[in-house]
Amino acid sequence: METVDLYLHNAEQVVTCASGAPRRGPTMAEAAVIENGAVAVSAGRIVAVGTTDDLQGRFAPRRTIDCRGRSVCPGFVDAHTHTVFGGDRAAEFELRIKGASYLEIMAAGGGIVSTVRYTRAASMSELESAACKRLDEMLALGTTTVEIKTGYGLSVSDELKMLQVIERLDQNHPCDIVPTFLGAHAVPPEFDGDSEAYTRCVIDKILPEVADWYKTSRFAERGVSMYIDVFCEDHAFDLNQSRRVLEAGIESGFRAKMHVDQFNDFGGVATALELDAASVDHLDVTGPEAIASLAQSDTIAVLLPAVNFNLGLTNYADARTMMDSGAVVALATDLNPGSAPCPSMPAVMAIACRYQRFTPAEALHASTINGACAIGQGDETGSIEAGKRADILILSEGDYRHIPYFFGSNPVHTVIKNGQVLDP
Numbered sequence: 377m378e379t380v381d382l383y384l385h386n387a388e389q390v391v392t393c394a395s396g397a398p399r400r401g402p403t404m405a406e407a408a409v410i411e412n413g414a415v416a417v418s419a420g421r422i423v424a425v426g427t428t429d430d431l432q433g434r435f436a437p438r439r440t441i442d443c444r445g446r447s448v449c450p451g452f453v454d455a456h457t458h459t460v461f462g463g464d465r466a467a468e469f470e471l472r473i474k475g476a477s478y479l480e481i482m483a484a485g486g487g488i489v490s491t492v493r494y495t496r497a498a499s500m501s502e503l504e505s506a507a508c509k510r511l512d513e514m515l516a517l518g519t520t521t522v523e524i525k526t527g528y529g530l531s532v533s534d535e536l537k538m539l540q541v542i543e544r545l546d547q548n549h550p551c552d553i554v555p556t557f558l559g560a561h562a563v564p565p566e567f568d569g570d571s572e573a574y575t576r577c578v579i580d581k582i583l584p585e586v587a588d589w590y591k592t593s594r595f596a597e598r599g600v601s602m603y604i605d606v607f608c609e610d611h612a613f614d615l616n617q618s619r620r621v622l623e624a625g626i627e628s629g630f631r632a633k634m635h636v637d638q639f640n641d642f643g644g645v646a647t648a649l650e651l652d653a654a655s656v657d658h659l660d661v662t663g664p665e666a667i668a669s670l671a672q673s674d675t676i677a678v679l680l681p682a683v684n685f686n687l688g689l690t691n692y693a694d695a696r697t698m699m700d701s702g703a704v705v706a707l708a709t710d711l712n713p714g715s716a717p718c719p720s721m722p723a724v725m726a727i728a729c730r731y732q733r734f735t736p737a738e739a740l741h742a743s744t745i746n747g748a749c750a751i752g753q754g755d756e757t758g759s760i761e762a763g764k765r766a767d768i769l770i771l772s773e774g775d776y777r778h779i780p781y782f783f784g785s786n787p788v789h790t791v792i793k794n795g796q797v798l799d800p
């Protein structure tokens with residue numbers, strides 16, 4: 377009998393989300409459910425998954441968890457976050473409720489520039505401990521792998537400071553982290569609205585330092601890819617500037633991601649596809665033609681409905697058309713202090729099911745295997761399959777559909793990260 381570290385059995389359902397590739401088309405809607413399921417784990421990896429009857433007697437486990445009355449699914453992968461930032465924007469939240477316009481909030485010192493100010497003023501340890509608290513909460517809500525972007529430093533030293541914080545979090549927190557350089561997030565105040573001059577600064581000054589940093593980082597050492605991202609939008613970067621930033625990043629060995637079509641459609645999807653981007657994110661105003669071309673590609677549509685919800689908007693991305701036409705769709709929180717102060721993948725899934733007509737199975741695949749593929753982690757996590765990292769959730773209910781159905785609560789009973797049971 378093979379000795380294993382951990383054995384889960386008697387689960388009402390084990391939803392594997394297993395797939396050799398991201399799920400798309402008909403496979404997106406098919407929940408791979410094993411009833412009365414079991415999972416064996418050793419040395420942080422999944423060893424076997426099957427029915428309790430099949431696995432019974434095959435293993436000598438050091439620890440056994442009886443999952444009767446509960447279900448089991450993969451840990452969530454949050455493929456788009458801005459988890460590292462200084463300060464908060466609670467005052468701005470209240471101003472907006474009272475009807476203040478974007479410009480009034482800017483004039484009162486709010487908006488993204490205020491987060492840049494707080495982030496620049498904060499020390500590395502202040503940024504790390506604030507982000508660590510957020511990651512603790514995300515992990516308790518079932519997120520086991522997190523992409524984190526820079527983009528509140530916007531100078532060589534402040535962007536490097538953010539990257540070092542991201543690296544420390546990867547080292548010190550149980551969550552696995554994937555880094556993204558988002559130097560082209562906003563035009564910093566000292567550039568006085570001159571997006572062209574700042575674009576050149578990102579390409580010529582900041583990016584080379586970031587590329588050097590990556591080479592000796594723990595991410596490169598562990599084979600974790602680095603991404604380059606840009607915010608292609610009014611008051612941020614136009615299509616030409618976005619393309620130049622991404623091309624320079626690709627030349628430095630990074631893969632492209634792009635914030636596109638949040639408020640305005642500049643044709644960003646076509647540019648992203650030309651650059652073989654790993655993902656295009658937001659897509660709230662993306663039209664049918666761009667959706668059709670997305671469906672023909674391997675670029676993943678990362679949808680962020682917590683933003684629309686938080687801003688009180690109803691123009692959710694057309695996820696139904698995207699999924700029906702065969703595009704690969706993922707969900708993420710976009711956790712940030714302004715447009716999405718939300719650490720919860722279950723909340724995102726709840727919104728997606730109600731406003732974008734995801735089925736529970738589609739929402740789960742979008743939050744696990746497809747999210748993992750959007751950040752180059754599809755071979756490592758995002759599904760319960762032999763050989764993958766043992767990132768597993770035991771849910772309080774026996775039916776996985778409770779994740780989006782019973783909204784506002786935490787559906788996760790126990791988180792298992794890299795095979796470690798994080799006891800509640």
Ligand SMILES: [Zn+2]
Pocket residue numbers: 456457458635710
């Ligand atoms: Zn974002």
